[in-house]
Amino acid sequence: MATFELRQVAKSFPDGEAEIRVLKGIDLTLAEGQLTALVGSSGSGKSTLLTIAAGLQEASGGEILLDGEDMTKMPPEKLRSIRATRFGFVFQSSHLVPFLTAEDQLALMLDVSGSRLDAAGRAKQVAEALGLVGMEHRRKAYPASLSGGEKQRIAIARAIIHRPRILFADEPTASLDSERSHEILGLLRKLTQAFGMSTLMVTHDGEMLPYADRVVEMRDGRIEGHTWRTANGIGT
Numbered sequence: 001m002a003t004f005e006l007r008q009v010a011k012s013f014p015d016g017e018a019e020i021r022v023l024k025g026i027d028l029t030l031a032e033g034q035l036t037a038l039v040g041s042s043g044s045g046k047s048t049l050l051t052i053a054a055g056l057q058e059a060s061g062g063e064i065l066l067d068g069e070d071m072t073k074m075p076p077e078k079l080r081s082i083r084a085t086r087f088g089f090v091f092q093s094s095h096l097v098p099f100l101t102a103e104d105q106l107a108l109m110l111d112v113s114g115s116r117l118d119a120a121g122r123a124k125q126v127a128e129a130l131g132l133v134g135m136e137h138r139r140k141a142y143p144a145s146l147s148g149g150e151k152q153r154i155a156i157a158r159a160i161i162h163r164p165r166i167l168f169a170d171e172p173t174a175s176l177d178s179e180r181s182h183e184i185l186g187l188l189r190k191l192t193q194a195f196g197m198s199t200l201m202v203t204h205d206g207e208m209l210p211y212a213d214r215v216v217e218m219r220d221g222r223i224e225g226h227t228w229r230t231a232n233g234i235g236t
């Protein structure tokens with residue numbers, strides 16, 4: 001059942017006397033357990049759409065419904081709480097904290113999300129998340145000693161440790177080589193299915209599209225078409 005829906009979402013920026021319309025009425029529903037890829041040429045509005053959907057930037061119009069509740073009408077405090085507890089974020093670069101070990105990065109995220117687990121429960125959840133991304137052996141490592149792919153694995157573990165409902169990924173493979181990119185996308189797809197998350201990912205990398213359940217193409221602030229991946233390959 002759909003739990004996250006954008007209805008007629010619009011975004012304009014002032015431009016002198018006029019305004020630039022960057023999003024022109026976006027309708028998009030994310031399904032649980034599915035990875036949706038957002039593609040389109042540079043400047044088509046992908047990042048703007050992702051950040052607005054994630055509550056990181058205000059829309060100029062429309063509704064963003066999380067379990068039927070309109071996020072655009074929520075007070076900032078409630079929005080912050082939703083971002084910390086129900087959303088997860090993965091970015092182009094991993095944005096790890098340089099002076100924290102891998103396991104401490106994850107523990108910090110548990111704190112931010114208001115986890116009420118005791119010390120043993122927290123340690124278990126951290127170990128489990130590191131295991132899910134194949135990084136338990138580097139739990140004591142600092143970011144400087146990790147490769148790009150390893151950092152992105154830790155960033156993914158950090159993004160899902162609090163079991164978010166929606167995962168936002170903005171070009172998660174942009175800084176990785178092809179082999180690492182495939183590994184990271186395989187991981188995102190596996191975790192999306194395993195936890196029943198709704199994942200929205202912006203990507204420029206056509207090679208990554210087979211990992212998506214659905215590809216949504218943007219052009220000039222609008223959604224062009226929806227392509228569904230089926231058991232028989234790509235279908236529309």
Ligand SMILES: Nc1ncnc2c1ncn2[C@@H]1O[C@H](COP(=O)(O)OP(=O)(O)OP(=O)(O)O)[C@@H](O)[C@H]1O
Binds near residue numbers: 047
């Ligand atoms: N704060 C802002 N003020 C004015 N214009 C903006 C602002 N943010 C984005 N834009 C404009 O909105 C349009 C869409 O930008 P956006 O970053 O969403 O595109 P994109 O599809 O993600 O592009 P890319 O693939 O290059 O990252 C661009 O023309 C951009 O210049």
